[in-house]
Amino acid sequence: MVAASSLLALPLLATAVAAYNASQHQLNPVQLIGANSPWFSGPSQGIPYVVPEGCTVDTAAFVSRHASRYPDLAAWQQWTNLSAKIDAATFTVSESAPELKFLETWKPVVRTPSQDISAINVGGYKELQVQYDMGVTYRYRYPDFYTDNSPFIAWANQYPAAPRVIDSARLFTRGYMGPNATRSGEVYVLNSTDPRGYANSLGTGDGCSTIHGGSGVESTTWDNTYLPPITARINSLLKGNLTFTNTDITNMPYLCGMETPILGYQSPWCAVFTDDELEGYEYAQDIKYYYGGGPGSYKNGTVMLPVLNSVIQRFQDGPNKTYTSSDGSKFQPPPLSAMFTNDGQINQLVSQIGVFDDQAPLPTTYIPAGNKYVASHFVPMRGTIGFERLTCSAKHYMRITLNDVVYAVPSCKSGPGQSCPLDTYAALIANKTAAAGTFPQICNISSTGATQAELTMKSTFLQDDALPWGYFVSP
Template sequence: MFNLVTSGLALASVASASWSGLPKFGEKQFSQSFNDGYNLLKHMGSFAPYSDRASYGVDRNTPEGCEVDQVHMLMRHGERYPDAIFAEGYVEVLDKMRNSKVKTWKGDLAFFNDWTYYVDDAGLYSQESTTGPYAGLLDAFTRGSEYRLRYGHLWDSETVVPIFSSGYERVIETARYFGQGFFGYNYSTSAAINIIPEAASQGADSLTPSCTADSNYYTCYADRFYATLPPLEVAAKRFNSQNPGLNLTASDVLQLMETAAFELNVRASTPWADAFTLDEWVAYGYIWDLAYYYCFGAGSEYQTAAGQVYANATRVLMQSGPKAGKMFWSFAHDADITPVVAALDIDVPEHKLPNSTIPFPNPYRVADIVPMGGHLTLERMTCNATTVSKAGVYVRAILNEAVVPYSKCQSGPGYSCPLAKFSAIVDKAPKYDEKCETPSSYPQYLSFFWNYNTTNEYNYQSGDIAYQLTDTDV
């Protein structure tokens, strides 16, 4: 007689033997807890170490039946020391604290009795960090080695591959370390660093195109937004009450929170992280969301037009296909990537961000777009037909290692977008030559993706390299 109990046990035994992935008795195969939503790196604006973007749950790996035949990456430099021009503000507030009447620090600032500033040599300002677990050059090298595993099939081990960097020292160093991570011992002969000047006279032939018509660009910073959000004022009052004789302002607090983020780029931890409350960190992060949205992102038609330069060039290369090149590694600043993201219609809120209250969910979080080492990756995929999509060429946008499906274009494998529809999205962005009033004597289109050098002259540091002394990075 067939015994359901014993047969069932036998089948279970066979199944257990054939699939070692079965959970142990009483264990869950999938966790029901997702408690990592709060991470301070997501509230430090664009100054903190790299963190992956909060994912929508779409697999990062190439969809089954598809092959990436061309890839584009636009990456921000890695973790770094602050720029000297901004560090002046940090040092001024720190000196204000040290020169106050407070002799022994108490309360949330008790750590200040022993804390030391993390920049011990003025020559480090603006440079990539080389110390601590979040070191910028380590970040760049690691990204290169990871992308070799992911996209190494696009390189035939013989072709010299160009790497494009804007002409700023820390950006160039990031490009170099990425190249060393990707090419390994072949870097010195197989990569060719192309340095694109950051001068305005480059016009559209630039990784950092400036929009002449945007008179707001060089004066648009966070200090115009913090006064509308009270938590920073609350923090100042708390510190002052805990330490009589101190007279910090909300503006001072903004500086201290910024220096805390930079400290993590150099050291393994920062005591400033615990000096502020959750509400204060959330407010600080949103202040920078506002700044990037209105100054360098989707809230500015001028900056979206500047981003259209790179978006359009990559679109043309994708239309041409692998014969135009298979890998395009580019490096620039955060304020040059947010315009591209806007031009590609990624993270464009339906309504403008309010500056008197913090929206939840927040539709524009700069820590998810351009943290230190932040990068936008566009994949051109040739795919077979599936039950839900036709055979053809599709595009996937990946922002900080999270697939970001287009809200109105996700019909392809892995929620990708057909190349023709992707092209239509790029066409909708404001045009650089129409919006930015670029002088006619300046280049009107990007050409270096087609006209590049394949020499190794700039692969390593060789004396001083002239780069723009005026900071383009906030």
């Protein structure tokens, strides 16, 4: 978050309006759209992303969001409602606001909604190449992890609304393995809506009646703070009977982020706002995720502790461990555990990994200086939480990255490159797990068709490739 002072509220927005020049953005608009931004590597946290001297990375894991997509049905309806409102109005645009001229002819850019809604988008076909590139990047990053033509497995959440998570895992695997991926690669898809997978999947909140995705009063308070000056400014540039509401305005940055990868160039909606106004929207995303499923959401985020505990177990066991699956077969997972899921799960997980343990509650009437909890930096399209086991002189350490940027755990950064000793990190997460309670308690589960052994706070899918609620697809 870039801010000229410790506060970004109505007075600062008013100053920004007075100085507005639509062609002079100092920031990249599509990097200020929170979860609706295309992927980008976030700003440095002051820790170089190099392997510390005397160390090697011998085990790694990541949990990544899917690639860019078309809008879901609810968002599409908002787009079409906005388009219908503009079409029904008679208006002209002020000569001082050429950036708004596109409103006279704008139509939603989804061409075939019956086929495209919720799927990876047309501009995302290009971003599918990003998934290939992501796979190649990890081959370069960990050159000793994979030998050509050997087997490899990735993991994916079976998101019921669309196949975009599975498709992202498939395309990553192709980039990672190369031409023979379809012959020797597999994507292990986990059904989180099967009661037996409630605590043992990549969508561990899907069976929880206690989980909610909204942030309620916190979002409403911030919306009532930052939106009215923007709405007033834009309406002042229109002559006629077209008058936008605050709700209309909240859809416009969303359109900036979502239209850009569909079009293949920056959406005209991106030029409508000043930098400060876009930062106001970005902070709305921060509040949504912080209070919806993040650190400020009571126990919502704790539902991903089973997955985190499984990663820690994998790191404690080391890269060469062979496990016995539930059907009695032997399973040796690769040194890289590549997992794909959705934004809600990324946000829930990021709230528990420790890097935001020193984050003060987000205020709802201004943007605090130095805010670290910025949704754009970890939950955009293809947002990625990375884990690495550093081995240094036979000692093991945990290093964490968000979108390829190293973040320290504030209470545990004594290791090389501000990493955390693995045993200390395991103890830290064990304490979080104990404080959270049992999975049935967190999710208010009394009877599900799953045994208590299947509802523990440690997932086993990284160590067991024969779970009956999982299945394999080819890359």
